[in-house]
Amino acid sequence: MTEPVLATHGLCKAFGALQASDAISLDLRPGEIHAVIGPNGAGKSTLIAQICGSLAPDAGRVEFLGRDVTGESTQARAARGLARTFQTSALAMEDTVLQNVLLGALGASGRPWSFFSRASRDAALRDRAEAALEAVGLAELKELRTAELSHGQRRQLEVAVALTLEPKAFVMDEPMAGLGQEGSKRLTGFLDGLRAQAPILLVEHDMDAVFALADRISVLVYGRVIATGSVEDIRRDPLVREAYLGDEA
Amino acid sequence: MSRERLLNGALLLALILIPAWALYAGEPFTITLATRAVIFALAAVGLNIALGLGGLVSLGHAVFFGIGGYAMGILASHAQSYTPLMDWPFAIEGTKSMPVIWLVAIVASSCAALLIGLLSLRTSGVYFIMITLAFGQMMYFFAISWPAYGGEDGLSIYVRNGFPGLNTLDPIQFYGLCLALLCLVLAFNARLMRSPFGLALNAARQVPERVRAVGLDPRRLQLVALVISGAITGLAGALFADLNRFVSPTMLSWQMSGEIMVFVIIGGVARLFGPVAGAGIYVLLEHLLGGVSEYWQIFLGLVLLMVVLFGKGGVVGMIAGRRRDD
Numbered sequence: 001m002t003e004p005v006l007a008t009h010g011l012c013k014a015f016g017a018l019q020a021s022d023a024i025s026l027d028l029r030p031g032e033i034h035a036v037i038g039p040n041g042a043g044k045s046t047l048i049a050q051i052c053g054s055l056a057p058d059a060g061r062v063e064f065l066g067r068d069v070t071g072e073s074t075q076a077r078a079a080r081g082l083a084r085t086f087q088t089s090a091l092a093m094e095d096t097v098l099q100n101v102l103l104g105a106l107g108a109s110g111r112p113w114s115f116f117s118r119a120s121r122d123a124a125l126r127d128r129a130e131a132a133l134e135a136v137g138l139a140e141l142k143e144l145r146t147a148e149l150s151h152g153q154r155r156q157l158e159v160a161v162a163l164t165l166e167p168k169a170f171v172m173d174e175p176m177a178g179l180g181q182e183g184s185k186r187l188t189g190f191l192d193g194l195r196a197q198a199p200i201l202l203v204e205h206d207m208d209a210v211f212a213l214a215d216r217i218s219v220l221v222y223g224r225v226i227a228t229g230s231v232e233d234i235r236r237d238p239l240v241r242e243a244y245l246g247d248e249a
Numbered sequence: 250m251s252r253e254r255l256l257n258g259a260l261l262l263a264l265i266l267i268p269a270w271a272l273y274a275g276e277p278f279t280i281t282l283a284t285r286a287v288i289f290a291l292a293a294v295g296l297n298i299a300l301g302l303g304g305l306v307s308l309g310h311a312v313f314f315g316i317g318g319y320a321m322g323i324l325a326s327h328a329q330s331y332t333p334l335m336d337w338p339f340a341i342e343g344t345k346s347m348p349v350i351w352l353v354a355i356v357a358s359s360c361a362a363l364l365i366g367l368l369s370l371r372t373s374g375v376y377f378i379m380i381t382l383a384f385g386q387m388m389y390f391f392a393i394s395w396p397a398y399g400g401e402d403g404l405s406i407y408v409r410n411g412f413p414g415l416n417t418l419d420p421i422q423f424y425g426l427c428l429a430l431l432c433l434v435l436a437f438n439a440r441l442m443r444s445p446f447g448l449a450l451n452a453a454r455q456v457p458e459r460v461r462a463v464g465l466d467p468r469r470l471q472l473v474a475l476v477i478s479g480a481i482t483g484l485a486g487a488l489f490a491d492l493n494r495f496v497s498p499t500m501l502s503w504q505m506s507g508e509i510m511v512f513v514i515i516g517g518v519a520r521l522f523g524p525v526a527g528a529g530i531y532v533l534l535e536h537l538l539g540g541v542s543e544y545w546q547i548f549l550g551l552v553l554l555m556v557v558l559f560g561k562g563g564v565v566g567m568i569a570g571r572r573r574d575d
Contacts, residue, residue: 052462054458054461073461073466074458074461074462075460075461075462075464075465075466076464078461078462078463078464079464083462084462086458086459086462090456090458090459090462091456091459092451092452092455092456092459093455094451094455095448095451095452095455099448099451099452100452102448103448103449103452103459103460103463104463106445106448106449106463106465107449107460107463107464107465108463108464110464111445112445112446112448112449112465112470113445113446113473114444114445114446115437115440115441115444115446115447116440116441116444117444117445118440118443118444119443119444119445119447119448120443122445125445161459161463164463165463165464
């Protein structure tokens, strides 16, 4: 079996009496899309926060590229090649679309300490930024202020910024949230191709997307992984049906 | 050409034409007023980098202004009394040379900014305002209670410091020097806004979590911004002390911090020429209304209120519209 790119081992996090993460162990292997599903309040966001480093776990480890990164900051993990997208778009709204992806390219270059050159004239940064916009289909809108984008376009830009990092793994927090059926379908097609570039840990509510994309699915309920398996396994799992899927499956 | 560029050009032209007219008409006092405005503008350009670009609401910029002032006062007072600053372990003499004084002012105020930044950037929002204010007050009371350099009475310097090749006692020559420095710093600021650092800092103000997610540390960016900002305001402080040939703890007071912030807000936060417009308006009001009433700042308050309520982008924003950059 190949080494996982990203793995958690026994992650625990409690907020008072609420056990938001209860010994969560899961891994992300090269080339796959691993979806994490679960009802609201299951602890999906808490899990992502711990994986990306904005929240320290009470116990357990996060491993990335075979290295224990549990004690590292968000920016250190990002610099190693862990790219995330946010559930609610975290974009510089006053800036242009291009400036947002330029920021990603700048982060990937690791050299923000240039005070005299022009960011938009730096060929290396610009190529990387524009390639990412091209990939998600926002190239035409690059001069627009981000605040002027539609919700769907912001979701696309969110993915584009992650792309500029040319990461080793993606962690996506509900990338389909608020997209219409059409947009959801388009993004599904895009993510389908993206897994060849880097594996994706996908937290998603949109079941159609999850069943279409996921190689494996983990089901999170009350902070605990109650099942992990292929789409078929999960559809058939009686525990999952009872706890979560209900009639949907 | 955009409206903002036209406005910037007009402001620059005014900074050249008004003193030129004053020189021609034999009104040296107007030149002194213009010098005051230019130095205030320089101090505010410094603050604007922290405040406008970095989103750091510092109510302690008088610290840097005052450090610059005292750098001038201390060095010049030692030169004027022919006593060295220290003998051991090596001798440091005072100096009357502006370039040296500026360098000391810049280094000292950026060190102070680094120290203050390291401590205060752990906080944000209202706490950041309060902690920078606290540092300002500490420096203020330290200066008052330190008798070696005049304490509460401040330090008088009898002759303005020198600059190679210029007669700095001639108001127009000193004005030209100050204006040249302002232009230099504005040019630097313009480049900074569009640089990779400026891009990252701009994003760190708006969405720090995004900046972290692309692998950069927003706090480090803000710390560097604060150091640059403090250095510029410190330079302005040295010039201000030289203009008045006097430095006192007033330069370190929180009212001074407030005034520098008022320049930025009236002129336009994060606008290149905002501080220039703001400082110009302030000095103009101070001069025109100060003659009418001792309480002229009531009118300043009204202007500030108008600008904040009706023109969110300050005067530059009202005239030139929303900021556009490429």
